[in-house]
Amino acid sequence: MPGSVEQMKMKSAERIGVLGIPFSKGQSRVGTEYGPEVLRNGGIVRKLQNLGCHVQDHGDVEVIQVEKDDPEENAKNPRTVGLTSKLIADKVERVLRSEDICLGLGGDHSVAIGTIAGNARVEPDLVVLWIDAHADINTPMTSDSGNIHGMPLAFLVRELESYVTKLPGFEWLSPCIHAKDIAYIGLRDVDAGERKIIEKFGITAFSMQEVDKYGINEVVERALRAVDPEGKRPIHLSFDVDAMDPTLATSARDHAVIGGLSLRETYYIAEEVARTGRLSMVDVAEVNPLLGDEKDKKLTVDMTISVIQRFFGNRRGGCYPPGYDIPLPHKLMTR
């Protein structure tokens, strides 16, 4: 159903607040803190403006580095992650009070603790679509690595509250979503504890096996319907670039798992979610320009930006800015 009605429904014509989150302490490698910089240098702001969006760059969130930050209950850098997450939440809340949609440029995936917490203050009824190779719902106790970027959802889900110790730095945070408000797409590396959590609390999860079985169109439709049968609730979309196959997103390959989403499947998810007109935030995580060579970096950045554009209204079938009409010949216009 192409045409102007659908285009007007989309929030793409509205105000986007871009927020950089240069953070990497949710895991052990350096590099993801340069994610915002390379995405900005890749022209993300201008490319969204070209779609007719009103884009305001709100700069970067301040990142806190706690000097003596010993692991707690196996979780690494808890104070650094927890205190930075609070600043992220505060900033996301501020951005969403003045804009229609926030685009968060991470950062490792622990940034979603703050982005979802902040979004939920403005949109308490939000649902979460989590596009990722990993479920990122380990509790500190189920995690092997202790890296908090594999745990963000565990801190946010109400049903898991009694399974998660209140880590130092996390005192400010209360769980703000229910397990049934989450849908995963793209999973293919799920830990035992995570699988148990998904089943015990009935989280909607489409692994790559379901993508193969039903096709991406059916999966997206089912995911949206599962978290919000009436199609009314705001959507927080969390996009880990490692959801895409590592042969594509080569600068995300630190945690790469082969057999991932194709670029076209990823585009399809973005186009369909954009079409709902209910996006309140998109966050993009785990772009690490220090992995791979220059060519890998360019490819990853270009692909990531092309996916982000589709979340904000760029469609493969073509699109035009709001108010656009076919120009008349000059002769007619000057008459």
Ligand SMILES: [Mn+2]
């Ligand atoms: Mn992730």
